[in-house]
Amino acid sequence: MPITTTRRRLLAGSVATLALPAFARAQGAVKPRLTAISQWSAGSDGAAITALGKKFEEKGGVWQHSPVPGFTTEMMNKLRAQIMAGDPPACSQLKGPEIAAWSKIAPTVDLDAVVAAAGYEKVVAPDLAKLHKPGGKWIALPLQIYSTNMLFLSKRAMDKAKADKIPVTWAEFNDLAEKMKSGGVAFPIANGGTRPDDGQKFEAALAGISPLAYRAAIMNLEKKALEGPEIKAAFAQVRKIADWMDPNVGAQHFSTNLKRFVDGDMGMMIMGGWAQGVLRNAGFKFEDFTIAPGPSDNSKPVFLLNADAFIFWQRKEPDLQAGQTLMAQLVMDPAIQTMYSQITGSIPVRTDVDLSGEGWSEGQRTTAAALKNAIASNQAVLSMAHNMAQENGMTAAMIDVITEYVKNKTIKPEQAATRLAEAVEGAR
Amino acid sequence: MRDRTFAPRRIWIYLVVSLIAAAWLAPLIVVVLNSLRTNEEIAQGSMIGWPQHLAWSNYAAAWSGFCVAETCAGIRPYMLNSALVTIPATIFSTMLGAIAGYAVSLWRFRGDTWIYGIVTLGLFLPQQMRLLPWTIVLRDIGLINTLAGLVLIHTIQGLSFTTLFCRNYYVAIPHELIRAARIDGAGFFRIFWRIILPLSAPILIVTVIWQFTHIWNEFLYGVTFTTGQQQPVTAALIALSAAVADIPQHGVQSAAVIIAALPTLLIYLLGGKYFVRGLTAGAVK
Numbered sequence: 001m002p003i004t005t006t007r008r009r010l011l012a013g014s015v016a017t018l019a020l021p022a023f024a025r026a027q028g029a030v031k032p033r034l035t036a037i038s039q040w041s042a043g044s045d046g047a048a049i050t051a052l053g054k055k056f057e058e059k060g061g062v063w064q065h066s067p068v069p070g071f072t073t074e075m076m077n078k079l080r081a082q083i084m085a086g087d088p089p090a091c092s093q094l095k096g097p098e099i100a101a102w103s104k105i106a107p108t109v110d111l112d113a114v115v116a117a118a119g120y121e122k123v124v125a126p127d128l129a130k131l132h133k134p135g136g137k138w139i140a141l142p143l144q145i146y147s148t149n150m151l152f153l154s155k156r157a158m159d160k161a162k163a164d165k166i167p168v169t170w171a172e173f174n175d176l177a178e179k180m181k182s183g184g185v186a187f188p189i190a191n192g193g194t195r196p197d198d199g200q201k202f203e204a205a206l207a208g209i210s211p212l213a214y215r216a217a218i219m220n221l222e223k224k225a226l227e228g229p230e231i232k233a234a235f236a237q238v239r240k241i242a243d244w245m246d247p248n249v250g251a252q253h254f255s256t257n258l259k260r261f262v263d264g265d266m267g268m269m270i271m272g273g274w275a276q277g278v279l280r281n282a283g284f285k286f287e288d289f290t291i292a293p294g295p296s297d298n299s300k301p302v303f304l305l306n307a308d309a310f311i312f313w314q315r316k317e318p319d320l321q322a323g324q325t326l327m328a329q330l331v332m333d334p335a336i337q338t339m340y341s342q343i344t345g346s347i348p349v350r351t352d353v354d355l356s357g358e359g360w361s362e363g364q365r366t367t368a369a370a371l372k373n374a375i376a377s378n379q380a381v382l383s384m385a386h387n388m389a390q391e392n393g394m395t396a397a398m399i400d401v402i403t404e405y406v407k408n409k410t411i412k413p414e415q416a417a418t419r420l421a422e423a424v425e426g427a428r
Numbered sequence: 429m430r431d432r433t434f435a436p437r438r439i440w441i442y443l444v445v446s447l448i449a450a451a452w453l454a455p456l457i458v459v460v461l462n463s464l465r466t467n468e469e470i471a472q473g474s475m476i477g478w479p480q481h482l483a484w485s486n487y488a489a490a491w492s493g494f495c496v497a498e499t500c501a502g503i504r505p506y507m508l509n510s511a512l513v514t515i516p517a518t519i520f521s522t523m524l525g526a527i528a529g530y531a532v533s534l535w536r537f538r539g540d541t542w543i544y545g546i547v548t549l550g551l552f553l554p555q556q557m558r559l560l561p562w563t564i565v566l567r568d569i570g571l572i573n574t575l576a577g578l579v580l581i582h583t584i585q586g587l588s589f590t591t592l593f594c595r596n597y598y599v600a601i602p603h604e605l606i607r608a609a610r611i612d613g614a615g616f617f618r619i620f621w622r623i624i625l626p627l628s629a630p631i632l633i634v635t636v637i638w639q640f641t642h643i644w645n646e647f648l649y650g651v652t653f654t655t656g657q658q659q660p661v662t663a664a665l666i667a668l669s670a671a672v673a674d675i676p677q678h679g680v681q682s683a684a685v686i687i688a689a690l691p692t693l694l695i696y697l698l699g700g701k702y703f704v705r706g707l708t709a710g711a712v713k
Contacts, residue, residue, distance in 0.1 A: 042494065042495060042496050069666040084567065255676060
């Protein structure tokens, strides 16, 4: 009967799976081994983590990565299930304030010694470092950085506007958008309709107007800052941006509009640095667009940080502990960060990596330089739209207000500011 | 005469129905067309458009080429995983549901309506709510991260639906039939095998379609309770669509979605004519 065969095969399969770890333990006693879960399973993300695994194996380790495809929720379900089953992965992908939140659920590894040995702390943006040592000790390590507020300019739209100067402040940005509009660019702003998109416009506006206000209002949730004039100014800027966007975006991915952007039917895109990888993978040329830091009214670059990281969960097995140390060393290694970022299009976490060589794009160099300058002027802040500034619930409350404001043009900036402050109070 | 009076209204009905069908089918048509367009063609043009030349390579890549979870074998291995979970779970839950439905509808015993009520209560529990209890159960019986664990979950959770369907169907069977068989000396299982089961084809086809579709399309448990190479096909499909720094792989995605939908489509084609008939069979009572 086919039924019995299937059932028997299933049972045999499950027995084999159960027996496997014990078998591996018996084979080699101290061979470093790493069990990891991440959501990176396909595309360049999958390729990058696979390459990292290869390096881990080259160092004599056993790499056991189980990607959980999908979005963060799925991975968190998996992580929770593993923790409850008493079998947390040796490390797992996690980012932003969720690191602090999740570190209370199960014991994490104290990485202070290995971080100190690598001299890592002084080459990481301070706000970023803070996220990865919630109780004062390093328990997680950032792997790569994207900025969420890079400005992409379409060459053809610039030609239509007869402009060649990259806008630095919001006033210059608005001028250029007007010029594009009158030069025949149908929509001066290219945009998508996925959940973070509108949030990115708002955070770019606020941080560009005043990084101090951004830090106080969005990162620290200070009531006074949330009711301050900068928030209203940011909403006013977002209204301008919204008026220049194609309203028919639905819930589309921003890449749907890349063709119109390159053709000059859309002019500018405020998007994460990852968009250049998307443009490249879509077959567009680097000559078709320019990348610059997002507008900043004090003319010094503002960098909205989005960083992927690994958190390390306590395990008793010596081989897993050895694997965690090896993994931590690899993640902090400039050569590994270079390899990783060159595959995904991000920039390294370390600010001391030289990006002048082969394998880096102009956009990555611009981004890395912007990060360095932003750190120097204390203008590297954490992205709200990409869950770096607040936990998911708070972020969702903020984005709800922003998206409604973008879509509903009868809401005044002052009303939006009040609603944002109320939403923050409600979600606290 | 009858025809003449009804003809204009008919045309109007067909027009409306055709429009609704066209709107309903539009997404499918876009997916089919995109499955034959290269990624670059879609990215450089628009999501909606005719293929410039037929890119059958999308299907090859989807079936056995693209890389998920550090192996480049397409969705083929994940299709097998899904089949290994779906087929046994569908059979077990359908059979158990038929027996349970038969017991609560034709063998009245103390508390039968209560048992029926509790079993069907499972219909109203959201999936997410059951996730942690299942984690504990699978941990304790050692089936976490195994396909057998998923078979168990879907068999037990499927019972709510299959019991409901079968019970509503069996309620319509005349009790005299059972009484006559009992007088002849037949017991619980003999009556089930000899009398009830031969009458059950329509409802069993309904439950098989229902269960097969649901288990095949299930994602949350599939992704939470398996690891690496054991993941079901829904996980592989999501893996294809969730890359950050990549242009969405619309061409390969479309091809993969179509391939992954084929088994459920096949089940519908084979048993579809029974589906509505069986669903409404119990409703009249």
